[in-house]
Amino acid sequence: MSNEFDHIVVGGGISGLTKAYSLQKQGLKVLLLEKANRTGGVIHSKITECGVTELGPNSLALTPILGQLIEELGLNDQLIKANEVANKRYIYLKGKPVLINPKTLLFGSKVIGLGSKIKLLSERFKSAQDIPNESLADAIKRRFNNEILSNLVEPVITGIYAGSPEKLEYKSSMKRMFVMEQEHGSFTKGFLASRKSGSKREIVSFNKGLQQLTDALRDKLENVRYEAVESISLPNDRVMVKTNERNYEANGLTLAVPAYAAAELLQPMDGDIAQRINQVEYPSLLGWQVTFKTTSITKRIPSFGILFPSKSKKVIKGIINYSEIFGTNDDCRHFTVFAAANTENIEKVEQQVKEEFSSVYEVVDEPIESIFSFYEKAIPQFNVGHSELMKILDEWERQHPQIEILGNWRTGVAIGDCINQKNVCC
Ligand SMILES: Cc1cc2nc3c(=O)[nH]c(=O)nc-3n(C[C@H](O)[C@H](O)[C@H](O)COP(=O)(O)OP(=O)(O)OC[C@H]3O[C@@H](n4cnc5c(N)ncnc54)[C@H](O)[C@@H]3O)c2cc1C
Known part of the structure; x- marks a missing residue:
């Protein structure tokens, strides 16, 4: 050879x-x-009686x-292709999941208050800046405010990087947003232009x-x-x-x-x-791939999933409703749950994850499959x-x-x- x-x-x-x-x-x-x-x-995917269990990423x-x-x-x-319902996403605020809908964010939404809504509307009038070494948190505060950072940006960022907007670099971690600001003068104008051009990407597996x-x-x-x-x-x-x-x-x-x-x-x-x-830097992450019989879950939250901002004080950072996104088997409900953990506290966090999940979905029976995966070095920051x-x-x-x-x-x-x-x- x-x-x-x-x-x-x-x-x-x-x-x-x-x-x-x-x-x-x-x-x-x-x-x-x-x-x-x-x-x-x-x-890393695995075929189960109920369909597919993803031990790593869930969709692309x-x-x-x-x-x-x-x-x-x-x-x-x-x-x-993802079901229509995957366009819905929830943020866990004040003890319950709250729907984020870009269409109603400015008017009906409870995710942000009036002051933040005014900031969203007025962002287009701010001039673009390219500040060397600017963190994502600083960029959001510069263009919007603290509430938008903590209620919207931080949970979304945690869903992508499992990291902190204070440490992440604006232009590297949110390249698309940075380019929108540079090319269109503001993020809002860039976002609206991208929606008009129909460049929204489908979620698939x-x-x-x-x-x-x-x-x-x-x-x-x-x-x-x-x-x-x-x-x-x-x-x-x-x-x-x-x-x-x-x-x-x-x-x-x-x-x-x-x-x-x-x-x-x-x-x-x-x-x-x-x-x-x-x-x-590569922070560690705990994943829980869990499947229940449909009858074991009292509450159904049809959506892509729920993101948990740090102010929710939960160990869970995100829940992905795999069955709602791609599901075909009505008898089972499969979820991927992510939580922050380290080598010293895995067992404790596993227990907290189960309890927090149970209270959100009102679980009445044990899962039919439960796999915890610890990613010691999960996602590069x-x-x-x-x-x-x-x-x-x-x-x-x-x-x-x-x-x-x-x-x-x-x-x-x-x-x-x-x-x-x-x-x-x-
Ligand atoms: C838990 C988790 C969930 C995610 N969810 C999503 C998602 O839903 N959607 C999405 O788009 N992205 C998601 N991502 C991100 C995405 O999956 C990864 O960024 C991407 O798959 C990484 O691919 P890679 O080839 O760069 O690295 P890796 O997949 O890490 O591959 C690197 C390979 O190099 C091998 N290797 C290392 N050292 C050596 C050596 N010395 N000799 C030979 N081989 C070596 C390793 O064994 C490994 O197979 C997720 C990531 C994680 C960790």
Whole structure:
């Protein structure tokens, strides 16, 4: 078996799989190396009696490139689209879930008070600013106010990053919002323009879960090996990769691994860049994948789910109503619940999660399936300084043209962002 390739991709998550697939399509001999015994990375679906249990992400927003990729992979007939009800989202405020409806936010809504409604209406008259190192919290306070930050932005941000708007960098973590402010002069004007142009993205998954996408990509690849990469080097402008099993050689290399894993591999080559990359923070997260018989749940809240702002004082950060979004089996109700936890308090948080969930949905019986998943390093934080780090990495890649550095911490955390990379697909 030859150990020489045109290109090696390290990491078999969605970022690495799409990269390897795209290079192979361009005619290159590509090897994908994955340290686990399966591809998909955090995307991990399981078929159960009641349908699908997602052990990682639950859904994705359909981008044009993703649509083409799905067609190319022959997955169109497996694609499932979110039910209409998924357009509804709730925020847990003053002890109960309150509906957020963009159409009634200004008039009927109880999520924000009159002062905030005036701020929403007047934001369009404020001029755009690009403040270096501005946090998301500061940007929201600059354009709106504290209440909009705590009741609307913070819970939504927690749903994406499981992080804090005080630490996240405005222009990196909410790129779309930042661009709207720069291009349209205000976020409100940009938001209205995007609605007019019909650029709203559909929420989708697959009959057998999101892993169908990563499995289909893996099946297209000619060379996938389940080996952990231990070191990389660049002798004579070639790439040498050493795994726990053997050595490989190639002309080019893509690292599509989490930041802390990339830092470890780059350390012997460039300690300074490794140290900078290693500063990307990954908070831990507890997930509860739980299925009840429909009769065990007294209260039904048809919607995408419920977000919990920190002022709710709950350990739960978000509940995703998987059955309401994609469900086909009326006998079961499947949910994914996320909570903040760390290695020391997992058991206590698990108990609190069960109690809080029970009180929101008025649960009367035990679940038929209950899986707790602890993600020690869950989602990379695009904290203040992230855009600067990305510029430094762009320059580093120019100086080391054999190596490309990818992964959700480079491109954006949504699955669509990981696919929307240069050269990927179609
Ligand atoms: C709990 C959770 C829920 C989420 N929910 C959503 C959602 O609903 N919708 C959405 O759009 N996004 C969601 N996301 C975000 C999204 O799923 C991720 O950003 C994306 O899947 C990451 O893909 P990746 O390929 O960049 O990284 P990963 O999936 O982390 O893949 C990296 C791979 O590299 C491998 N690797 C690491 N080191 C080595 C090594 N030395 N040698 C070989 N292989 C190595 C790892 O084993 C792993 O398979 C969620 C994320 C999490 C954690």
